[in-house]
Amino acid sequence: MAKVEMNVNGKAVAATVDDRTLLVEFLREERNLTGTHIGCDTSQCGACVVHVDGKAVKSCTMLAAQASGSDVTTIEGLAGGGELHPMQEAFRQHHGLQCGFCTPGMIMAAIDIVNRHGPDVDEKTIRHDLEGNICRCTGYHNIVKSIAAGAKEMGGSMKQAAE
Amino acid sequence: MYETNYHRADSLADAASKIGEEGKYLSGGQTLLPTMKQRLAAPSDLIDLSKINGLSGIEVNGKSVKIGAMTTHAEVANHSGLRDACHAISEMGGWIGDPHVRHRGTIGGSIANNDPAADYPSAMLALNATIHTDQREIAADDFFTGMFDTALKEGEIVTAVSFTAPEKCGYEKFRNPASRYAMAGVFVAHHGDAVRVGVTGASSGGVYRPADMEEALSDNFSADALDGCSVDEGDMLSDIHGSAEYRAHLVKVMAKRAVAAAH
Numbered sequence: 001m002a003k004v005e006m007n008v009n010g011k012a013v014a015a016t017v018d019d020r021t022l023l024v025e026f027l028r029e030e031r032n033l034t035g036t037h038i039g040c041d042t043s044q045c046g047a048c049v050v051h052v053d054g055k056a057v058k059s060c061t062m063l064a065a066q067a068s069g070s071d072v073t074t075i076e077g078l079a080g081g082g083e084l085h086p087m088q089e090a091f092r093q094h095h096g097l098q099c100g101f102c103t104p105g106m107i108m109a110a111i112d113i114v115n116r117h118g119p120d121v122d123e124k125t126i127r128h129d130l131e132g133n134i135c136r137c138t139g140y141h142n143i144v145k146s147i148a149a150g151a152k153e154m155g156g157s158m159k160q161a162a163e
Numbered sequence: 164m165y166e167t168n169y170h171r172a173d174s175l176a177d178a179a180s181k182i183g184e185e186g187k188y189l190s191g192g193q194t195l196l197p198t199m200k201q202r203l204a205a206p207s208d209l210i211d212l213s214k215i216n217g218l219s220g221i222e223v224n225g226k227s228v229k230i231g232a233m234t235t236h237a238e239v240a241n242h243s244g245l246r247d248a249c250h251a252i253s254e255m256g257g258w259i260g261d262p263h264v265r266h267r268g269t270i271g272g273s274i275a276n277n278d279p280a281a282d283y284p285s286a287m288l289a290l291n292a293t294i295h296t297d298q299r300e301i302a303a304d305d306f307f308t309g310m311f312d313t314a315l316k317e318g319e320i321v322t323a324v325s326f327t328a329p330e331k332c333g334y335e336k337f338r339n340p341a342s343r344y345a346m347a348g349v350f351v352a353h354h355g356d357a358v359r360v361g362v363t364g365a366s367s368g369g370v371y372r373p374a375d376m377e378e379a380l381s382d383n384f385s386a387d388a389l390d391g392c393s394v395d396e397g398d399m400l401s402d403i404h405g406s407a408e409y410r411a412h413l414v415k416v417m418a419k420r421a422v423a424a425a426h
Binding site: 002018019020022041042043046049055056057058060061062063065066068109112113116129131132133 | 164165166167168169171189192193196197199200201209211213237260261262263264266267343
C-alpha cells in the first residue's frame with residue numbers, strides 16, 4: 001500500500017491506497033470528485049485531464065502515488081464563490097458541449113492552453129493543442145470558439161486582478 | 164493493471180538497489196503505464212526516478228548540448244537555447260503525443276524503451292549522441308540494438324544524453340493518423356565533414372542509419388541527392404497501418420523533406 005498526500009483543489013488530503021491506484025481512480029473513488037471522467041482508459045481521449053502542479057496531465061496515465069506531494073486541480077476546483085470560471089462560462093455561452101462527457105477534460109485542457117499561449121491564442125493553435133482531447137458530439141467548432149472567448153475573458157480578469 | 168509495488172527513489176544508488184529482477188524504472192510513465200493497464204507488462208516493482216536530483220534539465224554551451232534523462236518532451240520543445248542550437252530536436256519534442264503527454268513523457272524513458280516508432284532514437288543516431296548512464300557512456304550507434312532492445316544492462320539507468328549541435332538538421336515524420344506515432348520519421352544532421360541520418364517507425368529492426376543516404380548527402384546535401392537511393396522493402400514493417408512497400412516509399416519521402424527543411 002502507498003501513502004499519498006496531496007493538495008486537491010486547495011485542500012490537503014491524505015490516504016493509503018493500493019500502489020496501482022491511478023490518479024483518476026483516487027480522485028473519483030477516494031475523493032468523490034467524479035467531474036474528472038474516464039473515457040477511453042487508453043490515454044487517448046483526454047476526458048481525465050487535470051492539472052498537476054499547474055500542468056495539464058492525463059490522470060488515467062499517472063499513479064496517485066506519483067502525484068503525492070503535488071498540487072492537483074480538477075474541474076471542481078475552478079468555480080469560486082458560486083461563479084463559474086471564465087472558461088466554464090465561455091463553454092456555456094458558446095454552446096461548447098452537447099453530451100458533456102468530454103467537457104471537464106476540455107476545460108482543463110483549455111485553461112492549460114491559455115496558460116501556455118496567453119489570452120490571444122489563435123484558432124490554429126487551439127485546434128492543434130486539442131490533439132489530446134476527443135469529443136464525439138460537437139465537431140469541435142464550438143469548443144474552439146468557447147476556448148478563444150474564454151481565453152480573452154481570462155486575459156481580462158488577469159488584467160483586472162493585476163490592477 | 165496487475166498488482167505492483169511503487170517506490171520513489173531518492174538517489175540513483177537507491178533506485179538501483181530496489182529494481183530487483185522483475186522491477187521496472189518509472190519515468191514519465193506515458194508508455195509504461197498504458198502498457199501495464201492493458202496487462203501487457205506486469206512489473207513486480209515500479210521505481211519512480213522523477214524525484215532524483217540532477218536528472219532533469221537542458222544545458223547548452225555553444226555547440227555542446229546535454230539533456231537530462233527526466234527532461235520532458237514539453238521542456239525539450241520549449242527551451243529557446245536548445246532550439247537555437249538544434250531546432251529539429253525541439254520540433255521533435257513538440258510533435259510527440261499531445262500536450263498532456265508531453266508534460267509527463269521524458270527523453271530518457273523514450274530512449275530506454277526504444278519503441279520502433281519512438282522519435283528520439285532517430286535523433287540520437289543522427290546527432291551521434293552519447294547516452295550517459297549511472298555506470299558508463301554509450302555511443303548511440305552502440306546503444307540501440309533492435310526493436311525494444313538497447314545496450315542497457317539489467318538495472319542500468321539512463322541519466323542524460325549529450326551531443327554536439329550539427330551545422331544543419333531537420334526532422335520530418337509521417338504520423339499514423341490515429342495514434343500519431345511515426346510510420347516513418349527521418350532525422351538528418353549535417354556535421355560539416357559528414358551527414359548522419361536516423362530512420363524510425365519504419366524498419367522491422369527498429370531505428371537505423373541508411374548508409375546509402377548518408378553517403379549521397381555527404382557528397383551533396385540536397386533532397387535531389389536522394390533520388391538514386393533505394394529503401395529495401397524486405398527490411399520494413401508491414402501491418403494494418405501500412406505495407407512494407409508503402410513504408411519504404413515513406414522513408415525516402417520523409418528523408419527528402421527532412422533535408423529540404425534542414426537549416
